[in-house]
Amino acid sequence: MNQNRKDLPVYTGNDLGAVYARRSTTFTLWAPTAASVTLRRYTTGTDTEPGARELDPVPLRRAEQGTWRATVGGDLAGQYYVYDLTFADGCTATAVDPYARACGCNGQRGMVLDSAAAEPENWAADRRPARANDPAARSVWEVHVADFSADEHSGIRPEWRGKFLAFTQEDSTLDCEGEHPTCLNYLRQLGVSHVQLQPIFDFATVDESTGGYNWGYDPLNYNLPEGSYATDPYHGEVRVRECRAMVAALHKAGLGVIMDVVYNHTYYADNWMERIVPGYWLRRHPDGRLTNGSGCGCDLASEHPMVRKYLVDSVIYWATAYHIDGFRFDLMALHDVDTMNAIRAALDALPGGKNILMYGEPWQGGATCMEAGAIPADKNALPQLDGRIGIFCDNTRDTIKGGVFDARAPGYVNGAPGAGYTLLHAVGAYRDGTEGMQPRNSGQIVQYVSAHDNFTLWDKLKAVAGRRTYDIFDGDLLAQNRMCAAICLTCQGLPFWQAGEEFARTKHGDPNTYKGPLAENALDWTRAARMGELVEFYQGLLAIRRTWPELTGLTDPAQPAPLLLAVPGWLIGFVPERSDDAPNRLVVYYNPERTAQWMNLPGGGWRTLCDGRHAQATPFGPVRTGQMELPATSVVILAAVKTE
Structure with missing residues (x-):
């Protein structure tokens, strides 16, 4: 038909x-x-x-x-x-x-x-947090709703574990012992600005009456919340109220909420839209066969006018009815540029809408067949995309820790320091046009080393090292983990990471747990308490980034790229320059070598913000001049000493 x-x-x-x-x-x-x-x-x-x-x-x-x-x-x-x-x-x-x-x-x-x-109580008074509106303070922590609180040690009320309402419990601690924060209590202290939720709209493969597990990339009904996350899946208003309550609680805690949206495909080829207008909603080859750019055999044809309207309407509905602060587009390259720009324009037209984030994966899962004239929203399309539509940078990801499609492939921090050539461009968010990208500004680049797909960062570091002892915290791998984090948080762009990266989250070597089990996916809050020093390192890096916003490249569209320093070997050194006339205040060094390296410092005196093991916004240690020894496998950040 x-x-x-x-x-x-x-x-x-x-x-x-x-x-x-x-x-x-x-x-x-x-x-x-x-x-x-x-x-x-x-x-x-x-x-x-x-x-x-x-x-x-x-x-x-x-x-x-x-x-x-x-x-x-x-x-x-x-x-x-x-x-x-x-x-x-x-x-x-x-x-x-x-x-x-x-x-x-x-x-x-x-x-x-x-x-x-x-509406939950006081919904009309809910507002986007101030930090979510400050580009230089933004950072994103990605989590699945069920993973967040399912752990029996999470301190969350049993009936709320794995549910929207778990985000509303403010005082949770490990086993209710009152010392080690968990869930929302933990997030308030971590220092991120946004929480990105894996799909929360209604998806197909979890039986809401009996439970189950799935990441949620199997859309069924786009404009309403998933019922398995509600305390009552039978009465439709309950899931709406409890989803809103989650958003309000995160806002109250100072956190923006980003929604992972999967508009590139439906779970069923025989979906509601195709039943209503057969042959219109899904993308097809000229001979009528469905395209398979998503790997699911049912790509939505975003270039069709009413599909485009549907995507715009849906995003605006979530932004207004649920106060969502940002949207992450799954397989964004399956959408056309005009549709993505139309969504951005519609968000911008909302009160405060220009502060709503929008970014996506600039790739496809396979070949598709857009109609003539439609341009895929991929890396090559950055010049055509609105400057406030961002992309995940897999170049940085794979350069830092090794490629995701070869478990043993090393990166800059763990055995392939020559990969640092790409990092020379990453620190400036590729604004020199390298790596096939031409971003309009630093904000278009999402810098990351881990997300829900593929290995957790800890498991990838273990794989490269050839070790399967996921619960043993090797000193060299912890140094690599810290270095990965410090690189991402000193590169220009928007930093992003998978929940639990900051406490060496493991899935015991399984790179694809989209169907569970929940026990493997759930955040291990006992591990978070055990790895407090690593968590504090991430907290310190975030504090440094907020205190020295020139690291971000997001304070001013005219902010220059960092000044690269002449350094020996595979080391990288740079000065994050300022857009005003104030003197430069920071210098950053990456040392991927497994031995300490001596470095000549720029003129003047310097004190430490990060020494590769500790990070904080207040300078510590002695004033350094002339030379400094950089620890093995480390990122060192120094702040200039003020002179009278």
Whole structure:
């Protein structure tokens, strides 16, 4: 049933979905190729719940620009619904409303939502934290909702473990012993500005009635929260209220919230959108075969006008209805540049919207087939992308610790110091146009060494070293871990890392735990307490970065790239220059060698901020002039001594 996509009308209204009011609800569906549409209503989200029954069906009438519409009187809040469609050739389909704002258990029926009644206490007063609005203070900590609190030692109330509400418990400590902070209590002290949540919209492969585990890159319903993270998956308003409560709690703790969005594909090729407008929503080859750029066989065709509208509408809904502070786009190169720029423009038009972050993976999972004229939003497209759309920099990632597709491949910190050539450009966020990238500014580069995909940083360092003793904290590997962190946090750009990198998180050598088990994925809060010195090192680096914002390259669009110093061997040295007339205040050295190295210092006196083992914003140690010995496998940061 492929349709001529160019002939389909484009709906320009902003009222798709179930628009609720106390006295009536209006249902609007874009289905231009349907011959008839019927609204079917239910008292419950599934047929197995008490009181389940079907209500009278309601026919929709054909309306403007390919839409169908019906207004139903009365207070419909809490009613569940689907659409039945019939096409001219006699084919039929049943689908959940793609614009549904709530749903029943497992997402098989949409729900009419009274949004105001699904607000947590003081939701109207919720605001984006000040740190989230300061580019030079930004850093991102990525975590899965269930991983965050599932550990039995987390100190979280048992009924909240693995749920949205775990983020709302403020005083949790390890085994409730009152000493070692966990969860939100831990995050408040860590010093990051944003928490990036792996997908929180409704996904397909976890049975919400019985539980299970998945990372969530299997989208089912894009505009409503996942029910397995709610204390009650059956009543659609509960997941909405509890997801909002999580966001509000993170905001209260001074943390922005970034949402990992997977608009590049749906889990099922037979998805709601394709059932409603067959042949339109998924990208196809000229012969009609589905493209497979996502590895899932069902790529969304973002270049189609109504798909683009859907993505824009969905992002704006999450930003406004859930106060989301940023969006991370999975496989962003499967989207076209025009769509990404349209999303950025729509966010910018919101009050305070220019402070909402937006970045993504500038690659695909396989070949796709965009229609003529569409430009993939990949690294090569940085000059065409809005300057405030960022990309993950896999060049820096692989250079620092070794490639992700070869477990034993070393990087700059662990046996291949020659890889440091790339780091010469990374410290300035590749603004010299190297590595196939031409960013407009430093803020377009997301610097990282670990994320949910592939090995944890600790497991990668173990793999390169040929060791499988994941719970033994080798001194040389801890030095490599610290060096990885210090490089990322002294390069210009936005620093990002996987939750637990700062306490040597391990998944015992498993690089792909997307289906669990939860026991392997859950953050080990006992390990976090045990590795307090490593956690403090990350805290200190973040404090240095906030105190000396010239490290970030984000204080001013005109801020120059760092001044590279002439240093011997594989060492790297640079001075983060300032955009104003003030004198330079810092010098940074990377020493990947396994032996200490002597370095000639710039003129004047210097005191230490980071010596490779300790990091803090207040200078410590003696004043150094002339020469200094750099410890093996270390990053050293020095601050100029003020002269009267």
